[in-house]
Amino acid sequence: MHFRCPALALPSLIFASTITLGQTTQALPPLAIEHVTLLPMTVDCPVLHDQTVTLRDGRIVGIEASTGAKVGAGVRRIDGAGKYLMPSLTDAHVHLENDRVLRMFLKNPNIPTGTIRTEDIFLPYVASGVLQVFDLSATSETVGQRDEVESGRVVGPHIALAAMIDGPDPFWPVGMTRVAATPSDGRQAVRDASAEGYEIIKVYSKLDLQTFTAIVDEARRLHMPVVGHIPQRGRGITEKFFQPGFGMVAHAEEFAQQTNVPAEADIPRYVEMAKRNGAWLTGTLSLDERLLEETSHPESLKARSELRFLTPLVYAMVTEHNPYVAQANANYVGYLRTIVAFNRKLVQAFAAAGIPVLAGTDTPVPGMVAGFALHDELEAMARYGLSNRQVLEGATRLPAEWLGVAGDRGVIALGKRADLLLLDADPIADVANTRKITAVVVGGRFLSRSDLDREMQALDDRYARIRNGGAAETH
Numbered sequence: 117m118h119f120r121c122p123a124l125a126l127p128s129l130i131f132a133s134t135i136t137l138g139q140t141t142q143a144l145p146p147l148a149i150e151h152v153t154l155l156p157m158t159v160d161c162p163v164l165h166d167q168t169v170t171l172r173d174g175r176i177v178g179i180e181a182s183t184g185a186k187v188g189a190g191v192r193r194i195d196g197a198g199k200y201l202m203p204s205l206t207d208a209h210v211h212l213e214n215d216r217v218l219r220m221f222l223k224n225p226n227i228p229t230g231t232i233r234t235e236d237i238f239l240p241y242v243a244s245g246v247l248q249v250f251d252l253s254a255t256s257e258t259v260g261q262r263d264e265v266e267s268g269r270v271v272g273p274h275i276a277l278a279a280m281i282d283g284p285d286p287f288w289p290v291g292m293t294r295v296a297a298t299p300s301d302g303r304q305a306v307r308d309a310s311a312e313g314y315e316i317i318k319v320y321s322k323l324d325l326q327t328f329t330a331i332v333d334e335a336r337r338l339h340m341p342v343v344g345h346i347p348q349r350g351r352g353i354t355e356k357f358f359q360p361g362f363g364m365v366a367h368a369e370e371f372a373q374q375t376n377v378p379a380e381a382d383i384p385r386y387v388e389m390a391k392r393n394g395a396w397l398t399g400t401l402s403l404d405e406r407l408l409e410e411t412s413h414p415e416s417l418k419a420r421s422e423l424r425f426l427t428p429l430v431y432a433m434v435t436e437h438n439p440y441v442a443q444a445n446a447n448y449v450g451y452l453r454t455i456v457a458f459n460r461k462l463v464q465a466f467a468a469a470g471i472p473v474l475a476g477t478d479t480p481v482p483g484m485v486a487g488f489a490l491h492d493e494l495e496a497m498a499r500y501g502l503s504n505r506q507v508l509e510g511a512t513r514l515p516a517e518w519l520g521v522a523g524d525r526g527v528i529a530l531g532k533r534a535d536l537l538l539l540d541a542d543p544i545a546d547v548a549n550t551r552k553i554t555a556v557v558v559g560g561r562f563l564s565r566s567d568l569d570r571e572m573q574a575l576d577d578r579y580a581r582i583r584n585g586g587a588a589e590t591h
C-alpha cells in the first residue's frame with residue numbers, strides 16, 4: 117500500500133470541555149500541536165519540520181507548516197517546539213488478561229470475579245504509548261474489553277482479536293484455545309471465530325498439516341489474516357506450512373525449533389520460504405533474551421521495577437513460582453543461549469531480504485510487562501541490525517498494513533486516527549527515545565506526562581496494597 121505525504125488542510129473548529137483520563141465519553145476539544153517535528157512513518161515522507169498538526173473528533177484534520185498556519189479560536193494549543201510527533205505504537209503479540217484467563221493461566225479456579233479490572237490492564241499500555249495490540253489468544257471476554265475501548269468507556273489500546281486454534285491435546289487450556297482434530301473441525305473453528313467477531317486466526321503447534329491447511333484456506337476465504345507457530349516441530353516438513361494465507365510467524369524462535377538444535381545454516385532456506393509465501397515475522401526477540409536472563413540470573417527480575425505493574429497474582433507467579441526459573445538448568449539455559457544467537461541471525465536475514473519484521477512481546481510471559489516490554493523489543497530489534505526506521509515502521513505502519521487497517525491508522529496523515537506520541541527526543545536517532553514520552557494522544561485526547569504519571573502512581577499504590585495483603589480498593 118502506498119501513502120502520500122500529508123496534504124494541507126485548515127479545519128473549522130469548535131470548543132469543547134477538558135477531559136481527564138478515565139472519562140472518555142465527553143466531546144473532545146480540538147487540539148493543535150504547533151512547531152513540532154513530524155515523523156509521519158508513511159512510505160515516502162521521512163521527516164517534516166516545524167509543523168502544526170490539528171486534531172478534531174479523534175482524527176487528524178490538519179497538517180501544515182507552522183509558518184502561516186492559522187489556529188482558530190477555541191482550539192487548545194500545544195507547543196511542540198523541540199518535540200517529535202509520531203504515530204502511537206503497536207505490540208503485535210500480547211495476551212490480555214481477564215478473570216477467566218487468569219484462572220486458567222494460573223491453574224487456580226478460585227480467583228474471584230472482579231480480580232482483573234480492564235482499565236488496570238490497559239493503563240501500562242497507554243502510558244507506554246502502545247495504542248494497538250494483537251491479542252493472540254483472545255477470549256469472549258476480550259470481545260467485551262475491545263467494545264469498552266471502542267465505545268469510549270475505557271481508555272485503552274485498540275485490540276485486534278485472534279482466535280487460537282491448536283490440535284488435539286492442546287498446549288493451552290480449552291477456553292484459551294480452540295481445538296481442531298480434522299480439516300472439517302478446522303474450517304468450522306475458523307467460521308465460528310469469524311462469526312464471533314475475531315479478526316485474526318492464530319495457528320498453534322499441535323495442528324497436523326491437513327488441518328492447518330484447511331484452517332488457513334478457510335481463513336483466507338473469510339479474509340482473516342493468519343499468524344502463529346509452525347506446527348509439527350522437528351518433523352522436517354517446515355516448508356509445507358508456508359502456503360497462501362499463512363501471513364506471519366509469531367516468533368523468530370519458531371524457526372530455531374524446526375530442528376533439534378537451532379540450525380543457523382538453514383536460515384537462507386527459511387528466508388526463501390517466508391519471502392515466497394509473503395509471510396511476515398514477529399520477532400519476540402526481547403522475550404527470549406528475558407527468559408535467558410531470568411533463568412541464568414533469577415535475581416535479575418528483582419531489578420525490573422516495571423514488574424510492579426503486573427497484576428498482583430501474576431507478579432506473585434513471576435517472582436515466586438516462575439515456571440521458567442523452576443525448570444532452569446544448565447541445559448535449558450544453554451539452549452536459550454543458542455535460541456538468542458539464532459534469532460539475531462534470522463532477524464538480520466529477514467530484514468535484509470525485505471521481509472517486514474513486526475514488534476511483538478508475548479506479554480505477560482514471565483518477565484514481560486505490558487507496554488514496557490514493547491520498548492525493550494524496539495531496542496532489541498535495533499541491536500539485532502534493523503535500521504531505526506525499520507524498527508519504528510515495524511511498530512506503526514506495518515502492523516496496520518498486515519491487519520488491513522492502514523486506511524485508518526498506523527501513520528500520521530489526514531483522516532487517520534489521532535493516536536499519537538509526543539516525544540522529547542528523536543526516535544529516528546535512537547529508538548530508545550520512544551520512552552521519552554511527554555504526551556500520548558489517544559483518539560484525540562491529550563494525556564500529558566503528568567496525567568499518565570498520576571494514573572500509574574495510583575495503580576502502583578493499589579497493586580502494592582494488594583501485594584501486601586490488603587483488599588483491592590472498591591469503587
Ligand SMILES: [Zn+2]
Binds near residue numbers: 209210211252
Ligand atoms: Zn504468545
